[in-house]
Amino acid sequence: MKAIVTTGNGGYDKLEWREVPLPDVGIGDVLIRVTAAGVNNTEINTRLGWYSSSVRDATSDTSDIQTRSDGGWNAATPFPFIQGTDCCGEIVMAGSAVDQGRIGERVIVRSCMRPNGFEQPDNIWLGSDFDGAFAQYVAVPATEAFAVQCDWTDAELASIPCAYGTAENMVERAGVRQGMTVLVPGASGGVGSAIIQLVKRRGAKAIAITSREKITDIRNLGADLVLTRDDDLLATLGEGKADVVIDNVGGAGFPNMLKVLKRGGRYATSGAIAGPIVELDMRDMYLKDITLIGCTGWDAAVFPNLISYIEAGEIRPLVAATYPLQDIVQAQKDFSAKSHVGKFVLIPPQ
Incomplete structure (x- = not known):
């Protein structure tokens, strides 16, 4: 089969289009013909080694690319390997322990897998810890391939797993419910646009932050109020106006996120695209009884x-x-320009 193989930490030259063997299919696995695969920050970050504790810059900063032993999602990255965290496809083969009736199902793959059960925090990720969906075929445990009945295109389905899974995990852990007000920085990305929809379906109010040119798009998603990155957040909203902040941006704007929270508010995050090193005033956290929630491994629901x-x-x-x-x-390259709203999706040759 054909695949994109990531050969190590570095620039775009580390992405090689080549012929590789079909993946092995274990007794509990299914082989999926990939029909669409979404593009995420995590694939770029892993290639750049951004997850290393030595990196202190935003995810777009590529000025210091070097091999980093702790630069992957779970520390070491298994180079060379096939990335691709989002997968939509068709089951074409099933292992001997799998119901053979599943062959032919259109499925999406749960990107975040909990190999030791949902009671344990351990997690592994498709396309980060083992070969993923940037290929014509991928093999995954049958329990991680979910059949979907809908009229969506394959590209639409492939935009769901990583972004919407990450978003729903944060919304769930933060306890978002009807009547709450939720602040969503970075609202135009795959995760941010998902958060807005998921917050609204629970009956909460969504306040979004985005660039000026994307205001209309974010309003059309259902955001109740859209601010720009240039707006003075505290002057516009005032302190203590949000029940929850769900923030994948981080960086210099982090201190104001805590100030905007109500007493007893919750701050949830699963990323830091504007920079992982932030200034935390401990008084904003403890005097207001704020809960900080880090979210990586997805919960069972x-x-x-x-x-x-x-x-x-x-x-x-x-x-x-x-x-x-x-x-x-x-x-x-287009993804990193951040001029889009929503997801980019790759289509393998069929």
Whole structure:
């Protein structure tokens, strides 16, 4: 089969379009013909080694690319390997311990897997810890491939797993419910746009932060109020106006996120695209009884929730553009420009 193989930490030259063997299919696995694979920050960050504790810059900073032994999602990255955290496809083979009737199902794959059960925090990720969906075929445990009944395109389905799974996990852990006010920085990205929809379906109010040119797009997603990154957050909203902040941005804006929270508020995060090193005034945290929630491993309810939302027509992703899989370099360049709203999706040759 054809695949994009990431050969190590570095620039776009580390993405090689090549012929590779079909993946092995274990007795409890299924082989999926990939029909669409979403593009995420995590694939770029892993290639750059951004997860290393030695990196202190925003995810877009590529000035200091070097090999880092702790630069992957779970420390060491298994180079060379196939990235691709989002997968939509068709089951074409099932291991001997799997119901053979599943062959032919259209599925999406749960990106975040909990190999030791949901009572344990350990997690592994498709396309970060083992070969992923930037290929014509991928093998995954059958329990991680979820059949979906809907009229969506493959590209739309491929935009769901990582972004919406990450978003639903944060919304769930933060306890978002009807009547709450939720602040969403970085609202135009895959995760941010998902958070807005997921917050609104729970009956909460969504306040979004985005760039000026994307205001209309974010309003159309259902945000109740849209601010720009240039707005003075405290002057516009005032202190203590949000029940929850769900923030994948971090960086210099972090201190004001805590000030905007109400007493007893909750701050949830699963990323830091504007920079991982932030200034924390401990008084803002403890005097207001704020809870800080780090979110990586998905809880058991997250992916079944998403399948039910899709099949009930309660959410709809935004696909900004699609590219042939072999054009991944252009897709990642366009992604890093951050001028889009929604997700970029790669289409393997069929």
